[in-house]
Amino acid sequence: MSLDLNADTVTLTEQLVNIESVSHDEQAIADAIEAALSPLRHLELTRRGNTIVARTALGRPERVVIAGHIDTVPLNDNLPARNDGTHLHGLGTCDMKGGVAIALKLAQDLVRPNRDITFLFYECEEIEAEHNGLSKLVVSDPDLMAADFAILMEPSNAGVEAGCQGTLRVDVRLTGERAHSARSWRGVNAIHRAAAVLTRLAEYDARRPVIDGLEYHEGLNAVFISGGVAGNVLPDECVVTVNHRFAPDRSEAEAEAFVREFFDGFEVAVSDSAPGALPGLDKPAAKDFLAAVGGQVNPKFGWTDVARFTGLGIPAVNFGPGDPMLAHKQEEFVPLEHIARCERQLRAWLGEDR
């Protein structure tokens, strides 16, 4: 599969969508991106695993990151892409190959932008933080991450979303005692003991704090459950994997304390954690971008790598095509108008028209 950077951005989005790239399986799409960018002499290209970095080096006083992850959640009978004339439908259209397509177009077209640009096309955003292409790049090549401001092209209805919620994953483990299911009174069924855990989850009441005028919305959800030994054995273990999304007024440690208290009486082990990011709308670079693109600023519910950049001291926002409510849903799509609008605004801000 190859990409045609001279095609229009919608066609390019469709080409990206039709290269399957579920997390850990991004080699084909990374190869295609690398092949498309390598002829462009105004970019310095670096590849680390399936993460590709393309940078201008014009010596501008300011450097901007434009970043997009190239992986998707698992297939759900929603490929190939389908263009109905106003929307492009299919896995990854919204989250976030529309944004990746815009970045690729800009990477080709903006030969002499008014700010230096670092384009980051990275792997494994949809899974545990340890696999994330940016988290690896911070370790292997911190210089390539350096910037004054970062734009994550995550779906945000072609508007600006500031801050993001943190995410914490824990395993709640129930134990029991095995026995033959024909003589069940001799054992303890670990799956039955999960009833209390699931009941608490079903009754969870989400906190909705307002920060810098933006209302966040937390969440606490079982994302996996597993247990069972054999069809005739009382299981001695059941594990419920729970994902907590927390507003950026709480630290990772505070979020963990909340979850441990919520599951008081049960065995809880943290498997994955990433902090939220406060909106940070008072930073100069953020103000400049907001003034240029205009419009309403909204809170970001999902965790995005905005948090990674703010953690590095780099102000960052989400700004990309697609409704974030549709991310990870079978019927996800991106409005073609969003793609056009984001691309137009970034071209204008970066000071070069085609």
Next chain:
Amino acid sequence: MSLDLNADTVTLTEQLVNIESVSHDEQAIADAIEAALSPLRHLELTRRGNTIVARTALGRPERVVIAGHIDTVPLNDNLPARNDGTHLHGLGTCDMKGGVAIALKLAQDLVRPNRDITFLFYECEEIEAEHNGLSKLVVSDPDLMAADFAILMEPSNAGVEAGCQGTLRVDVRLTGERAHSARSWRGVNAIHRAAAVLTRLAEYDARRPVIDGLEYHEGLNAVFISGGVAGNVLPDECVVTVNHRFAPDRSEAEAEAFVREFFDGFEVAVSDSAPGALPGLDKPAAKDFLAAVGGQVNPKFGWTDVARFTGLGIPAVNFGPGDPMLAHKQEEFVPLEHIARCERQLRAWLGEDR
């Protein structure tokens, strides 16, 4: 691995235990049994898959089946066998390689028994009925199953257990709607919906009917649970696999109706079913055997192939070494005295001492 039929029965049990034979993986043990029996000229040997049939053909007026399954439930860090002088410990010692060892010894030693004997060493008893070696033999070679009476050497504390409970497996399926876990209010979490199913199971009150003077004890247990799409996605499906054990006063259809009513409001699909067997202690062949071995008759809680024989019109009982309460438990063991007693009583009843 080879078996020595000239060793004492405890040693032979240990040899059988040390050949791993989890269901679907019985080739090694079946090969060893076939190799051990094939030199014996007084037996007609037939192999079907990993099920081995060995029959005397003396033209006796009565034929008895002596049967034992050669598979075990999954390993649970409980091999190899360990003999502490009075008990043999390890996976399969109780359920039911002690009984298989006795049958193998009798197959070798009883060259001219007072009744013709059909020894059945069969595969896949611990899993879904469709894989069971006897259920396959009924179809492929019904003549080899013919008998006037059948003894299943399932663990029964070296006493006689009559009848057995039936077993029914169903999948209770919960559905929801996927959404990104950061915006969970947009989806429906199928795992959370399982709370009500597990709560009902945890509160289940078992029926304990008395039949022919024997008290049964039913059960209803989740044996598997699974659900989950990705670590940041609200799952749209959760499946709870439930095993119902029902007393033999209920038919499979009645048991299914009970389970469907118990899970009223949920989607229930039957995946596996096997009927119980009424005690049948009034049948002449059963009376004759009971008189010979004496002692208390107990109800059988677990489903055993007794039900398969009674379904064919052949009276059948369980009679084997080991405590059935220990079957499928990590710490299962068989008392050496049980092995000796069962072997001695069967030798006496079958009319030939060594």
